[in-house]
Amino acid sequence: MRTRQLVIVASACFLLSTTWAQTGAKPADGQSLSVAASSASADSLLNGGLAAWSQIAVKHVALNRTPPLYDTDEPATLEISIVDVRLARVSKSLLVQLSWRDPTHDATTLAEVPNTPPETRFRKVQTEADDRFFDAAAVMFPAKSGSGAIAPSLQMGDVEHPVEIYYWNATRGAMVMQAQGRGTTRRTGQSFPANSTYQNGQWNVIFELPDLPAGTTVAFAVWNGSQKDRDGRKYFSVWQVLE
Amino acid sequence: MSRHQYAMVMDLNKCLGCQTCTIACKKLWTDRDGTGYVYWNNVETRPGLGYPRQWDRIGGGWKDGALQPSPLPTMDDYGHAWEYNYEQRLYEGKKQPVMPSPEPKSGCNWDEDVGGMNEDENYFFYLPRICNHCTHPACLEACPRKAIYKRDEDGIVVIDQDRCQGYRYCIKACPYKKIYFNEVTGKSEKCIFCYPRLEKGVVNACAAQCPGRLRFVGLLDDPESPVHKLVLVHKIALPLFPEKGTQPNVFYVPPFNPPKRENYGKSIQENPRVPLDYLIYLFGPEVKDVIVRLEAELKKTQEGGRSEALQLLIGRDAETRYHVRPQLVQIQL
Numbered sequence: 001m002r003t004r005q006l007v008i009v010a011s012a013c014f015l016l017s018t019t020w021a022q023t024g025a026k027p028a029d030g031q032s033l034s035v036a037a038s039s040a041s042a043d044s045l046l047n048g049g050l051a052a053w054s055q056i057a058v059k060h061v062a063l064n065r066t067p068p069l070y071d072t073d074e075p076a077t078l079e080i081s082i083v084d085v086r087l088a089r090v091s092k093s094l095l096v097q098l099s100w101r102d103p104t105h106d107a108t109t110l111a112e113v114p115n116t117p118p119e120t121r122f123r124k125v126q127t128e129a130d131d132r133f134f135d136a137a138a139v140m141f142p143a144k145s146g147s148g149a150i151a152p153s154l155q156m157g158d159v160e161h162p163v164e165i166y167y168w169n170a171t172r173g174a175m176v177m178q179a180q181g182r183g184t185t186r187r188t189g190q191s192f193p194a195n196s197t198y199q200n201g202q203w204n205v206i207f208e209l210p211d212l213p214a215g216t217t218v219a220f221a222v223w224n225g226s227q228k229d230r231d232g233r234k235y236f237s238v239w240q241v242l243e
Numbered sequence: 244m245s246r247h248q249y250a251m252v253m254d255l256n257k258c259l260g261c262q263t264c265t266i267a268c269k270k271l272w273t274d275r276d277g278t279g280y281v282y283w284n285n286v287e288t289r290p291g292l293g294y295p296r297q298w299d300r301i302g303g304g305w306k307d308g309a310l311q312p313s314p315l316p317t318m319d320d321y322g323h324a325w326e327y328n329y330e331q332r333l334y335e336g337k338k339q340p341v342m343p344s345p346e347p348k349s350g351c352n353w354d355e356d357v358g359g360m361n362e363d364e365n366y367f368f369y370l371p372r373i374c375n376h377c378t379h380p381a382c383l384e385a386c387p388r389k390a391i392y393k394r395d396e397d398g399i400v401v402i403d404q405d406r407c408q409g410y411r412y413c414i415k416a417c418p419y420k421k422i423y424f425n426e427v428t429g430k431s432e433k434c435i436f437c438y439p440r441l442e443k444g445v446v447n448a449c450a451a452q453c454p455g456r457l458r459f460v461g462l463l464d465d466p467e468s469p470v471h472k473l474v475l476v477h478k479i480a481l482p483l484f485p486e487k488g489t490q491p492n493v494f495y496v497p498p499f500n501p502p503k504r505e506n507y508g509k510s511i512q513e514n515p516r517v518p519l520d521y522l523i524y525l526f527g528p529e530v531k532d533v534i535v536r537l538e539a540e541l542k543k544t545q546e547g548g549r550s551e552a553l554q555l556l557i558g559r560d561a562e563t564r565y566h567v568r569p570q571l572v573q574i575q576l
Contacts, residue, residue, distance in 0.1 A: 070385070072312040072415065113427060118275045125276040126324050127426040130411075131315040172429060183387055185408075231387055231410045 033059055033218070033240045038088040038095075045088055045095045046195045046206050053097050056086045061220060063100075063235040076227050080235050083137075083220055087242070094209040094242075098137050098220060103201045106135045106225025107170030133230050135170040136223040137205050141216055143178065151217040151239045155182040155232075166207050168194045170225070174207070182232065216242045244378065247572045248398035249436055250463040250470040251450070252480045253371055254496040254556050257457035260355070260369035262286055264449035264458075268373075271448045272435070277427030280321045280351075283434035284449045286371045287352055290359040290521060293370075294351045295320035295420055304381050304418030305488030311381075313415045322350030359521070361503070366516045368498040370525075371457075373449065374421040374434035375482065375491030376400045382433075385416035397462070397572045398492060399436045407431055418487035446565040456558050461566035463492060468566035469555055470494070477552040479533050479540075481526040496556065497522050497530050499537055511538055 036056045038045065045052050065078045084099040111125045118124050142152050143162040152161030156179035165177040165185065174194035179185040193208040212218070217239040223229035268284035287293045295316035302313030325347050331337040358367025376393075380400050383391040390406035391413060393399070402413070402422070407430040414422045414431060422433045437447035445451070450458035461468025463475070473480045473494070480494035502509065503516045512519075512534060522530045540550040558564040 069387070070310070070412065072310050072385070072412075074312075110426065113276050124274070124279055125427050126279045127277045127281075127318075127424065129318050129426065130280075130321070130414075130424040131317050183389060186406075231408070231412075 031238060031240050032243050033061075033085060033087055034243045035087040035089050035094070035214070038090050040088070040090065042090045042093050042095060042193070042208055045090065045097075046193055046208055049197075050204060053086050053088075056088055056097075059085045059240075061085050061237045061240060063220075063222060063237055065235055066232050069232050073233065074228065076229075076233070078235075079227065080222055080224060083222055083235075083237065085220065085240075089211065092211055094212050096139055096207045096209060096218075097204060098139075098207070098222070099202060099204045100137075100222055101202050102135060102222075102224055104135075104224070104226035105170075105198050106133065107198070108132070108134070110171060133223070133225040133228050134172070135203060135225045136168060136229075137203070138165050138167040138221045139207055139209060139218055140165045140221065141209075141212060141218045145213060145216055153181070154219060154236065154239065156185055157181060166192055166194075166209055168196065168205055168207060170196065170198075170203075212242055214242050218242060245393055245395050245398035247396060247465075248378070248463045248492055249376065249441065249572075250461065250474065250492040250494065251373070251436075251447070252459040252470050252473045252494045252496065254457040254459075254558075255368055255370065255498040256496060257455040257556075258286070258369040258371060259455045260286055260288065260352075261454060262352070263452050263454055264371055265351075267448040267452035268434075271437075273432075275425075277425035278423070278432075279324050280318070281423040281425065281432065282351055283421075283423075283432075284371065284373045285351055286369050288355050288358060288367050289370045289525070290367065291354045291357060292349075294353075294372075296349055296353070298420035299418075299484065301420075302418070303416050303420070303487070304484075305379065310385055310416050311418075313418075315411055315414055316420055319349065322347065322353060361516060361518050364503055364516060366518075368517065370483075370495075371449070372419065372421065372483075373493060374400065374436070375419055375489065375493045376434075376436055378490035378492060379488065381416040381418065381487075381489050382413035382422055385412040386410075387412065394438070397438070397441070399438050399441075400433075401435050401438070402431060402433060404428070404430055404432070418484060418489065419491075441567055442569050444567050444569050446561070446567050450565065451561075456564060459555075459558065459564050462568070462571060465566060465568070465571060469558070469564055470566075472555060473552070477536070477540075477555070479536050479552055479556075481529055481533060483525060485527045485529075495526065496537070497526055497533055499534050 060082050063083055080100050086097040088095045113125050140163050143164045152163050157163035158181045162180045167177050168174045174191050176188045176190040177185050196205040219239050220237040222235040264284050273281045285294045302311050304311050323345055325343040327341050327343055332341045358365055376399055388406050388408055390403045409429040411424055422431050424431050446460050450460050459469040461470045463470055465471055480496050482491035482494055498517055499511050540552045543550045
């Protein structure tokens, strides 16, 4: 029953946020994000550890669980309800730190694939497991910026309102994606600077994004590998507005 | 429905269990990084665990128009790859015997030739398996990326490796567990029915290499093709687990030989060595009719007559067994 209630709440949040996205209404005050202007370098924020971020204000952003997308989906409980967001603007980029509690560390180091063609090697790299999924997180924002622009659908935008997704995976690294609606997400083949640590049951992941102007809407997503999260099976926030 | 449909018939009475098809496929398509455990074609002993083990009992497919749930098979179900300590034994002077590590506990055709008992007599047969290139593929329906599609020109089901994101809903949905996840590429892959060969008029590698000559290939809708004749005219080949609802396009001539020891000369329907219930489990109740038809054809030849169906099943030459006609399926652009 509890799961059912959670699903209903998540569904309601999902629908509300989508409705808002479609109407283009402004988000409530609680959905704004302050951005610290930092004189630190992008490199020091990316690689300087938690201390580099200690002076930057944190915003606790609520996460929702997507409702079951397919009839055959296993039910999932809301295990991660908050993601802590810190933002810092440096000379030409926006640094975003996402932190969330996740007791299960779903990440591995995949065996390195040699540069030589597989047919020239006696031993091939093996698939170690076929049923594991890895922790991941993403920041999504409209591909077309501009103040007053209608926020895209939370479901990966739409044809008129494409989105950029900066996706980080605990095993496979950082990759830039683009989408124009649910099911259209594609990898651009590009990466972006990111750094991550996992300590005491907590992920801290830092994304280096292009400099997004004030008024830009951003949304966050977290995938929990141990809950078999992938695709739209995930945690998501509603749109937030950069101050 | 595709405009045409390539299909395969395998005569289980002729399968030797030699795995030549498996190796032909593996050398051609899955001798790559991440595909050690991947067998687009495998041959398993029946009754038996299958590969991945218990694939026939864990779920997937359709029921009342809805996809059915299924867990993902694990590497325990496929079997973990093992290596031998040759270096220690041969070069480092260690006295231990050469042993595999990790300890093998499962694998492709792990229970080879174990089979089952029918009263006091052992029985088993081999079941070669490839993707069924279903008319109503559950994998295609399950993929949120629309990475899986059925080729309109020939009905072959393929996974677009550019669109696939490795979500593995397809593996869960396939009731035959014939899609494999490659962790190195992060994508799922499956049998492509050797379409690059078919497009050049060359039959599938698994069929071409089969010493038992048990595979028949052609278009199901081509009246000249052996698969059309075996499935639709003579009606002696059936799909595997038809109740899973995917409408497979790989068909099997069920095993009906040899008879039990005391049954020589009697009807194969009388207390057969391979229990009828087991064949019904695999091929559905229609298998009873197929056995009757096969026995009638057998009787015809034993009485000096000629059976077209049996002549076709003998399949002496490639022209009889294969009817690959790329010009029939070519799309005019």
